[in-house]
Amino acid sequence: MKPALIIAALIVSAPVAAESVLITADRMVDVLGGRMVEKPAILVEDGRITRVGTQADVTLPDGGHIDLQGLTLVPGFIDMHVHLTTDPAMPPMEAFVRTDNYWTLVGAANAGRMLETGFTTVRNVGSENFDDVALKQAIEDGRIRGPRIVPGAYSLGATGGHCDSTFLPPSFNARSRGVADGVEALRAKVREIRKYGAEVIKVCATGGVFSRNTEVGQQQLREEELKAIADEARMWGLRSAAHAHGASGIKAAIRAGITTIEHASLIDDEGIRLAKVNGTYLSMDIYNTDYTQAEGARNGVLEDNLRKDREVADVQREGFRKASAAGVKMLFGSDAGVMPHDQAVRQFAVMVRYGMSPLQALRAATSTAAEALNREKDLGAIAPGRLADMVAVEGDPLADVTALERARAVLKGGALVVDRR
Structure with a gap:
């Protein structure tokens, strides 16, 4: 394959940067604080979390919205x-x-x-x-x-x-x-x-x-x-x-x-x-x-x-x-x-x-x-600065850990990569 064709193939295959997106759900587990957050809203830009709040105080004027109604968000x-x-x-x-x-x-x-x-x-x-x-x-x-x-x-x-x-x-x-x-x-x-x-x-x-x-x-x-x-x-x-x-x-x-x-x-x-x-x-x-x-x-x-x-x-x-x-x-x-x-x-x-x-x-x-992994700035929590890797599960995993076996949606870098809702 000629070098130009190789470069073209790589460009076609390369992942596209995610646009701004607002992610909402019924609940969210804050693993760092050890608490459940009701009606969370997570703002994501280019695959990373920029803001975590509630649906009352975080809005997205332009961009996508992933509404995980009825589900609980946990980190990937x-x-x-x-x-x-x-x-x-x-x-x-x-x-x-x-x-x-x-x-x-x-x-x-x-x-x-x-x-x-x-x-x-x-x-x-x-x-x-x-x-x-x-x-x-x-x-x-x-x-x-x-x-x-x-x-x-x-x-x-x-x-x-x-x-x-x-x-x-x-x-x-x-x-x-x-x-x-x-x-x-x-x-x-x-x-x-x-x-x-x-x-x-x-x-x-x-x-x-x-x-x-x-x-x-x-x-x-x-x-x-x-x-x-x-x-x-x-x-x-x-x-x-x-x-x-x-x-x-x-x-x-x-x-x-x-x-x-x-x-x-x-x-x-x-x-x-x-x-x-x-x-x-x-x-x-x-x-x-x-x-x-x-x-x-x-x-x-x-x-x-x-x-x-x-x-x-x-x-x-x-x-x-x-x-x-x-x-x-x-x-x-x-x-x-x-x-x-x-x-x-x-x-x-x-x-x-x-x-x-x-x-x-x-x-x-x-x-x-x-x-x-020495990657606490990237992974492991739903928090500003970290990659937007999340799982939406049925139920309350802090009350019943088997809820973690019931993934209904998976997000990687803010993109919905699994959707079984």
């Missing part, structure tokens, strides 16, 4: 732990006969499903072939529909660890591109993954449920290796996330300066104390075991993986309860991809079942998540 949801390019219902042997780039297309479909249920931002912590970077670019160019993506690309890990390729026999010599051993090799991996588009550095500090020949509590990287990853990411202006189920790996990752701890299934009292003292965020996926235990065997998940899932399920949920009660910064991280992506929203109710108030659960997926 942020899922801090997803895998867009997976299909939990596909048996492993079928996955082996799909071509590599097939999974990019799977990711495009899953991105659309998450947007449909109210997730306007997701952090993708692990994908092959830089698929999540490609999805981010295609969504931003307006070629496909989906949430804002914070891509992690390849997860870093030790040889033979959870983030390595552990299912194929030695003759394949299979090795994940994110695998390295030793401080300097892992520093180099941070630079390489960032070079090609990663915006968060994901590392596997312990074994995991869905890998082979690794136990969930087993630490797999030394603290000095984790510190090298966290320091290198920080130098490049990136935050880091550690897959860590076991107590020793969790504590090593916290001491190393990792930003968020993923799963945290076997966290102990000392780990909870360290997380609170260090301001470390916990992202605990406490819903997906329901799906795995109900459907995993039918989907071809091996019994060894189902066993590990059973062993951590209740312990993780009680750890969530204790960490939340202790005042640790908690995030909404569903691990969507382990279960279908349109089920991620069901985790809100489980978070409330295990000790959170509905407001706390909502903050975990909005204001606290935005803070963990």
Whole structure:
């Protein structure tokens, strides 16, 4: 294609800046103030909120009006732990006969499903072939529909660890591109993954449920290796996330300066104390075991993986309860991809079942998540200066958190991208 044609194609595909628009609804949850606002009016210009008030004092002389009558507005949801390019219902042997780039297309479909249920931002912590970077670019160019993506690309890990390729026999010599051993090799991996588009550095500090020949509590990287990853990411202006189920790996990752701890299934009292003292965020996926235990065997998940899932399920949920009660910064991280992506929203109710108030659960997926991403000026609240990402739900989510499962409209940058009214 000639350069002029390439430029023309990009111009046609580029998203058009939104005009001024007034958004009204019956109610709005102010997550920063912790209150319900009656008859809100939100003025949006070029995708950002310029004013938040009530319908009695905010009007729009010129421009559009989106009236979400009968509904409650909440900020767009942020899922801090997803895998867009997976299909939990596909048996492993079928996955082996799909071509590599097939999974990019799977990711495009899953991105659309998450947007449909109210997730306007997701952090993708692990994908092959830089698929999540490609999805981010295609969504931003307006070629496909989906949430804002914070891509992690390849997860870093030790040889033979959870983030390595552990299912194929030695003759394949299979090795994940994110695998390295030793401080300097892992520093180099941070630079390489960032070079090609990663915006968060994901590392596997312990074994995991869905890998082979690794136990969930087993630490797999030394603290000095984790510190090298966290320091290198920080130098490049990136935050880091550690897959860590076991107590020793969790504590090593916290001491190393990792930003968020993923799963945290076997966290102990000392780990909870360290997380609170260090301001470390916990992202605990406490819903997906329901799906795995109900459907995993039918989907071809091996019994060894189902066993590990059973062993951590209740312990993780009680750890969530204790960490939340202790005042640790908690995030909404569903691990969507382990279960279908349109089920991620069901985790809100489980978070409330295990000790959170509905407001706390909502903050975990909005204001606290935005803070963990270092994007509190852009995301996480319906407030002036922030991107106009909102979800309109039926009912009062502060009284009944399952209202968050009933998205009737989704706005991204002030544009109505989902309308099921």
